[in-house]
Amino acid sequence: MNIHEYQAKEIFARHGLPVPPGAVATTVGEAVALAGKFGLPVMVKSQVLTGGRGKAGGIKFCKTIDDVKENAAKILGMDIKGHTVRKVLITGAMDIASEYYLGMLIDRTSQRVLLMCSAEGGVEIEQVAVEKPEAILKHVIDPRYGLLDHEALELGLKMCPGEIKKARQLAAAMQKLYVAFLASDASLAEINPFIFTPDGVGHAIDAKVNLDDNAMYRHEDYEAMRDLDAEDPSERAAREANLSFVKLEGNVGCLVNGAGLAMATMDLVKYYGGKPANFLDIGGSSNPEKVVNALSIILKDKAVKVILFNIFGGITRCDDVANGIIKATEMMTIDVPIVVRLTGTNEAEGRALLSKTKLHPAETMDEAVQKAIALAG
Amino acid sequence: MAIFVDKDTRVVVQGITGRDGAFHSHDMLAYGTKVVAGCTPGRGGQKFEDKVPIFDTVREAVVQEGANTSVIFVPPFGAAGAIMEAADAGCKLVVCITEGVPTVDMVKVMPYLKERGVRLIGPNCPGLLAPGIAKLGILPASIVKEGPVGLVSRSGTLTYEVVFQLTAAGLGQTTCLGIGGDPVIGTNFLDAIEAFNADPATEAFVMIGEIGGDAEEKAAAYIKAHVKKPVVAFIAGQTAPPGKRMGHAGAIVSGGSGTAAEKTKALNDAGIPVAERPMDIVPHLQRIWKR
Structure with a gap:
């Protein structure tokens, strides 16, 4: 789950990172009141779950209350890469003497948290990685010991040679960022930039955090952090039904067990000249209710002209799926054809259950996909 | 021949009394896999399908039944702990079927396994099947x-x-x-x-x-x-x-x-x-x- 800057900053502040005071406004009036509270000048920062906010005009420096009024009015409601701005962060503006990048992510190769830091802060780190890769310092953190004092200090001194006071602040920020990363079950945590004001004091003035969906169960407060407005309604319904779903633009509704097979099914629809309407994995241990939910979600999309079930049973039992399909067709009006391919655990029982219905059976994945595309017209 | 398993593979199933654990343990046994023990804390002393002894801990399964391999079906919140328990008890191969294990947990698990020379397969996987030898998973x-x-x-x-x-x-x-x-x-x-x-x-x-x-x-x-x-x-x-x-x-x-x-x-x-x-x-x- 991706969260907003202001939410990431709340996490950082809880772990002692130097985050400038700020709060979120949803109206111009609130923005003005907050600017009064924090004292001018302030930054008005759009809160949307996408990058490139600054370039899109979604981040503005405001010297006066009139600036705040004008910019908050402009930014609230603005569209940034398909995301409507509904909230702005009002936070104290600072004089920047120097900027740094501090970031952490799960590194698949080392199977550890990888710390990346750079004295080239304030720009997109992906851009630095391409244009000046030597400017990015990397350190793999041993989970048994964490980020040790000397490791952090050495990195700090590489970014700020000869400036021990700044190096110490960077080191402390990196150590706190690691603690925050683990405690919050992040998959990515970035401060870009971490700045020093002319008096030599460090501040984390931007924040980005992605949270591990697998760890939601142990963070009761995370569900409230989810931005429901930023989510596609069908993707939200799928998530609430505990289904893994991604909306696409085609007309072949796909209902598959297993993520790999679901992707391969979409790819095969495209191979035969069709367009998949979605990715949907009904997962393991499928029960009939899950199938009902999955069908309801797919059928809400009026572009869907055919439903394609591709089920290979391992944990998922084909009789469960067959029961689900039958129950769903009894519970709802389905006016598109349904192609069903069932193979694997309990497939004979599953096929026997389906034989009394009007569904279009298929033996193989290729046959099922071709049938579905033909029926979609 | 096969990779990672052989005729001496002796399996303890962690989470053998759960819906999926029981369903697939039945199939593993039916395939001829040497499922020698189950482990579900609180169910020690019982038997799975009247023949496979269930223990509270993996160590008991290793000591009493000679288990050297674990197959894990426990829920995500217990999966990392279950993997480390199997490794510490002496299992040299651990297959974790569980989906949804927090990544940070796995980061902590990996050095623990390395220190003990344990091979892990998974998590979030179907396991392995060596035809004619053993089925570990689903x-x-x-x-x-x-x-x-x-x-x-x-x-x-x-x-x-x-x-x-x-x-x-x-x-x-x-x-x-x-x-x-x-x-x-x-x-x-x-x-x-x-x-x-x-x-x-x-x-x-x-x-x-x-x-x-x-x-x-x-x-x-x-x-x-x-x-x-x-x-x-x-x-x-x-x-x-x-x-x-x-x-x-x-x-x-x-x-x-x-x-x-x-x-x-x-x-x-x-x-x-x-x-x-x-x-x-x-x-x-x-x-x-x-x-």
Whole structure:
């Protein structure tokens, strides 16, 4: 789950990172009141779950209350890469003497948290990685010991040679960022930039955090952090039904067990000249209710002209799926054809259950996909 | 012969009394796997299907029944702890079927396993099935056949699809291995390929990758440098939109990297044919494999 800057900053502040005071406004009036509270000048920062906010005009420096009024009015409601701005962060503006990048992510190769830091802060780190890769310092953190004092200090001194006071602040920020990363079950945590004001004091003035969906169960407060407005309604319904779903633009509704097979099914629809309407994995241990939910979600999309079930049973039992399909067709009006391919655990029982219905059976994945595309017209 | 398992593999199932654990333990036993114990804390002293003793701890299963391998079906919140318990008790192979284990937990687990010399398969995987030897996990036994082909995959059901087609074409398998779709996994493509390459019974193998990460690229480089056996690959997720997690936690194209196109190119550059459809895997294998 991706969260907003202001939410990431709340996490950082809880772990002692130097985050400038700020709060979120949803109206111009609130923005003005907050600017009064924090004292001018302030930054008005759009809160949307996408990058490139600054370039899109979604981040503005405001010297006066009139600036705040004008910019908050402009930014609230603005569209940034398909995301409507509904909230702005009002936070104290600072004089920047120097900027740094501090970031952490799960590194698949080392199977550890990888710390990346750079004295080239304030720009997109992906851009630095391409244009000046030597400017990015990397350190793999041993989970048994964490980020040790000397490791952090050495990195700090590489970014700020000869400036021990700044190096110490960077080191402390990196150590706190690691603690925050683990405690919050992040998959990515970035401060870009971490700045020093002319008096030599460090501040984390931007924040980005992605949270591990697998760890939601142990963070009761995370569900409230989810931005429901930023989510596609069908993707939200799928998530609430505990289904893994991604909306696409085609007309072949796909209902598959297993993520790999679901992707391969979409790819095969495209191979035969069709367009998949979605990715949907009904997962393991499928029960009939899950199938009902999955069908309801797919059928809400009026572009869907055919439903394609591709089920290979391992944990998922084909009789469960067959029961689900039958129950769903009894519970709802389905006016598109349904192609069903069932193979694997309990497939004979599953096929026997389906034989009394009007569904279009298929033996193989290729046959099922071709049938579905033909029926979609 | 097979990779990672043999006739001496003695299994303890952690979570044997749960719905999935019980269902698949039944199937593992039916296949002839030596499931010698179950483990569910609080259920020690009971028996699974009137024959397999259940213990409160894995250590008891190892000491009393000689278990050397664990298959884990416990829920996500207990999975990392279960893996470490099995490792500490002396199991040398741990297969974790559980989906949804927090990644940070796996980061902590990995050095613990390394210190104890334990191989982990998974999590979020279907396990492995060595036809005629043992079934550790949830791969359906009805679709496999003994033979000379090795198969390694990040997927579950897509693996079954391909195994099904291999078997239908008369190409039996040494071992079918699902390594799992999470970002941090115990056994990766490279480990599996090294093992298949070293296994005299495996004459050719199939690798089923998907979007996200660069494990396929690393495997391609290794195969180019070290492997003479015929290899065919498939990559799922050509139509996956960037930035979206496609079910598996690790299946995501991020920052423009980890795409199916990149992986296909790396494999092709290493001389490995990449099938366009799952059904093209067998014909590719038959074409390049001079038996």
